[in-house]
Amino acid sequence: MESNQTVYYKTPIGTAKIAGDKNGIQSISVLDEDFSTPLEMTKSEEIAAYLKDCISQLDEYFSGKRTEFDLKLNPKGTEFQQKVWKELLNIPFNKTRTYLEQSKALGDVKAIRAVASANGKNPIWIVIPCHRVIGSDGSITGYAGGIWRKKWLLDHENPVKQQSLF
Numbered sequence: 001m002e003s004n005q006t007v008y009y010k011t012p013i014g015t016a017k018i019a020g021d022k023n024g025i026q027s028i029s030v031l032d033e034d035f036s037t038p039l040e041m042t043k044s045e046e047i048a049a050y051l052k053d054c055i056s057q058l059d060e061y062f063s064g065k066r067t068e069f070d071l072k073l074n075p076k077g078t079e080f081q082q083k084v085w086k087e088l089l090n091i092p093f094n095k096t097r098t099y100l101e102q103s104k105a106l107g108d109v110k111a112i113r114a115v116a117s118a119n120g121k122n123p124i125w126i127v128i129p130c131h132r133v134i135g136s137d138g139s140i141t142g143y144a145g146g147i148w149r150k151k152w153l154l155d156h157e158n159p160v161k162q163q164s165l166f
Contacts, residue, residue: 028058
């Protein structure tokens with residue numbers, strides 16, 4: 001049986017820690033620490049194909065060549081969290097949805113706080129695009145990786161660079 005494997009991958013907005021096994025990617029998180037070697041591994045073993053594929057697709061995303069991911073995902077969470085994360089995958093590249101719209105899409109407008117909480121616990125950074133969920137007033141709110149990263153990701157996905165009025 002193949003065990004969990006972890007790699008570190010340097011992105012333009014921090015080092016990503018990617019973990020998974022033959023059943024899929026379990027987590028992609030962003031670290032504030034910097035790693036000198038982009039593919040530093042926790043163990044000295046060959047990098048598994050599913051991790052290489054994930055890194056390759058993230059490379060394409062950050063270079064502007066990929067708008068959708070095609071990875072086997074296996075995030076760990078409650079049934080409700082899984083449902084919320086699955087719905088996040090329906091938000092297209094370069095589009096945003098409010099927390100209220102996300103709750104409506106899940107069939108319960110009253111679940112807005114629970115939906116927001118599940119978004120915040122999304123273990124697969126960028127690939128499950130919780131960064132595309134914004135406040136009802138259009139504000140960029142709540143992001144485990146930091147608001148500046150959420151803003152960077154939304155700007156990266158928006159091909160029309162808007163000038164700030166202020």
